[in-house]
Amino acid sequence: MATHRGGCHCGAVQFEVEAPAELVVTECNCSICSKSGYLHLIVPAARFRLLRGEDRLATYTFGTRTAKHRFCRTCGIKSFYVPRSNPDGYSVNARCLEPGTVRRMTVEPFDGRHWEENAARLAPLSRE
Numbered sequence: 001m002a003t004h005r006g007g008c009h010c011g012a013v014q015f016e017v018e019a020p021a022e023l024v025v026t027e028c029n030c031s032i033c034s035k036s037g038y039l040h041l042i043v044p045a046a047r048f049r050l051l052r053g054e055d056r057l058a059t060y061t062f063g064t065r066t067a068k069h070r071f072c073r074t075c076g077i078k079s080f081y082v083p084r085s086n087p088d089g090y091s092v093n094a095r096c097l098e099p100g101t102v103r104r105m106t107v108e109p110f111d112g113r114h115w116e117e118n119a120a121r122l123a124p125l126s127r128e
Helices: 031-036 112-127
Strands: 002-007 014-019 022-028 039-044 048-052 057-060 068-072 080-082 089-093 104-110
Touching (some): 014 039, 022 031, 031 112, 048 089
Parallel strands (some): 022 104
Antiparallel strands (some): 002 014, 022 039, 039 089, 057 068, 068 080
C-alpha cells in the first residue's frame, strides 16, 4: 500500500488515501461522471483522511440522494465524494492525485447509464 496525496485545483481541499501504487480505477459513463471526467478509486472510509478544507466543501445530491458529491466552493473541483455504491467509503478522483506515488493506473469502463443493472459489479471495490 502507498499513501497518495491529492486535492482540488486551488489547494483549499487536501486529502490522503491509502491504496496500492498500481491502481485499478473505474471510468463511469453516467451523466455526472462523464461530464466531469471522474476516475473512481473507491476505498473504505478508514483509508481516507481529509487533511484540510472541510469548511471549503459544498455538497450536491440528486436522484436517490445517497451519493454525497463534495466539491470545493472556491475552484469547483470534486476530488472525492461518498458514492451511492459504497456509502460507507469514499470515491477519490484519481485525476486529483498528486504525481509521484502512482506507479501505474489501469482504467476499467463501467456502464453507469444503466446503474441499477450494473451496480453489483462495484461492490467488491469497497472490500480492497
